[in-house]
Amino acid sequence: MQPVVTVGLDGSPESLAAAHWAADEAEKRKLTLRLLHAWPMLAPEPTHVPSEIDQNQGARRLVHTAQAELQARHPGLSIVGNLVADDAQNALLQTASESDMLVLGSRGLEPAESYFLGDVSMPVVARAERPVVLVRARTGGEGPGPASTDRVVVALSLHGSSDDLLDFAFHTAAARGASLHAMHGRRVPLHARVPWGADHYGTEETARDALRELRKALRPWREKYPQVDVDDGVRLESPAMAVVRAAEGAALLVVGRRRHRPGLPPHLGPVAQAAIHHGRCPVAVVPHG
DSSP: OOOEEEEEOOSSHHHHHHHHHHHHHHHHHTOEEEEEEEOTTOOOSSOOSOGGGOTTHHHHHHHHHHHHHHHHHOTTSOEEEEEEOSOHHHHHHHHHTTSSEEEEEOOOOOHHHHHHTTOSHHHHHHHOSSOEEEEOOOTTSSSOOOOSSSOEEEEOOOSSOOHHHHHHHHHHHHHHTOOEEEEEEOOOOGGGEETTEEOHHHHHHHHHHHHHHHHHHHHHHHHHOTTSOEEEEEEOSOHHHHHHHHTTTOSEEEEEEEOOOTTSOOOOOHHHHHHHHHOSSOEEEEEEO
């Protein structure tokens, strides 16, 4: 199957912002862009009825309008439209398994609001087998908000293998010609805490140990992608808070989540949750482990 970047379209400003971001990314990666619109009530194709009574007409118009706009901005990009007669969540999970990445619009809601409103993107992010990128719409505009820099930020937990996460982050930075900032957040350990704050020597030791682990994890990827300018850093604070702060002004934030285990409910950790709901830049959630 030809490698593709897939974007889910539903006509919302968020999904159109996601489509613009996905087109840019597909062009940088030299991949085909697939525009997917899913709705259970779509009629079987092909239909041979006048357009005025064709129940698929609105769906076709949505995809064709987006395709024409994106093609005008990216004349050399291969773009295909895809209408699927299925529940949006099922269709997105299926297409995610067939894509290099899936791109979705995000409202950036607080967690409780998101779940009460039945947000499709959250269960897709928690279950997809490939990276999912969430893009917010620019206030008062059609595309994603502008980044302060072309910097890609990747957050690492340093527990278990981070190969899939680092592969995605380095490949993305290389395709963009962007710098990569690798960061790790770690709470100050109990033994370094004192009644008036934190013990200076204890925190310095914790930071040194964490930075040593971080650089060890990055070493083989720096060798594989020598063209990527990489810097690293450790923040002694809540990992979730560290991720949100590190992503300020970034072009993309990359975070990981453990792969979904059959028989267990889908789960996103606190770092991925914080990135999705509080990060201002596009967020890529990469399954690993």
